[in-house]
Amino acid sequence: MLKLLARFGRPYLGHILAVIALQLLTVGAILFLPALNAQIIDDGIAAGDTGVIWSLGGIMLAVAFAQLASAIASVWFAARSAMSIGRDLRAAIFRRVSRFSSYQMSQFGPATLITRATNDVQQLQMVTLMSLSMLVMAPIMAAGGVVMALREDAGLSWLVWVAVPIIVVIMVGAGLKMMPLFRQMQEAIDDVNHTLREQITGMRVVRAFVRQDYETQRFTKANQHLTDLAVGVGKIFVLLFPLISLVLHIATAAVLWFGGMRVADGLVEVGSLTAFMQYLLQILMAVMMATMIFLMIPRAMVAA
Incomplete structure (x- = not known):
């Protein structure tokens, strides 16, 4: 998959580098905003200094606008790159298939080739788009968040080392459950396309031999199999x-509980907390985003 994406993504290297640069700017702004907010609380609100509040508030507004602009631009470049790669992939598949011999065409089958040029290309498009939009941002945000959190209050750092592994375990466990289902879904989509195409092209023969009931059952079976797989994935999602939300809320409550004790003892200020x-x-959230991308990769690998 990586070789395929690298080959077709080479013409859009400039766009991809622009995405990385803009993501760095976006993450930098996201990480800078809580620090400014802490300064406003500690130096402005607590001290009753409206001048500090106005000046730091203006800086926060400027940083927020810079983050918004860079985020919009990065998504535009990412979407442009992903859709262009998908377009080139479909064109390459079409050119290759148009040179197939009759034997090769019958060996693969029209239904399979249609699935390759539509659903499979779409899976690669989505992974490329999500990777450029989130996977670049996630490790930078996670690493930067750890550094900035330790800078604010190292005494609460143990909460990071407890909460992050729990999120990772939940996401990895879900991924292990969903990977086999994603592989089976690719085959099931192929089967539905194959069945439907045969029935459409052979409609007159089906009617001539009064095989409507049999073909209805055949399509229903293929369709139900795909539905069951999709429902299985949906149940895991x-x-x-809710499990991730539970961890996030428990982590927030723990920060308020233990942080409140540290504020009472004078070890940390309210803004820093x-x-x-x-x-x-x-x-x-960065860990969750990265893991969500990795959940999509097995399906994209099958498609590739």
């Missing part, structure tokens, strides 16, 4: 997000 909580949530 249904459990996945607020910033630490935001950084912890950013780290967990």
Whole structure:
């Protein structure tokens, strides 16, 4: 898969480098905002200094606009690259198939070739788009979030080392459950396309030999198999997000509980505690984003 994407992504290297640069700018802005917010709380609100609030608030607004602009631009370049790669892949498949001999055409089958040029290319497109949009951002945000969280309050750092592994275990467990289902879904989609194409092209023969009931049962079986697989994946997703939300809320409660004790003891200021909580949530979200991409990779590898 990586060789295929590298080959077709080479003409759009400039766009991809632009995505990386813009993602760095976006993440830098995201990580800078909680620190500014902490300064406003500690130096402005707590001290009753409206001048500090206005000046730091203006900086926060400028950083927020810079983050918005860079995020929009990075998504545009990522979408442009992913869709262009998909277009070139479909064109290459079409050119290759048009040179097939009759034996090769019958060996693969029209239904399989249609699936290759449509569904499989779409899977690679989506993985490319999500990777450029999130996978580049996730490790930078996670690493930067850890550094900034430790900078705000190293005493609460143990919460990071507890919450992150729990999120990883949940996501990896879901991935191990879904990987076989994704592989089977690719085959099931191929089977549905194959069955439907045969029935459409052979409609007159089916009617002539009164085989409508048999063909209906045949399509229903293939369709139901694909539905069952999709429902199986959906059930895992249904459990996945509530579990992650539970971990996020427990982590937030733990920061407030243990951080409140440290504030009472004078070990940390309220603004720093607020910033630490935001950084912890950013780290967990970054881990979740990265793992979500890895869940999509097995299906894309089958498609490739």
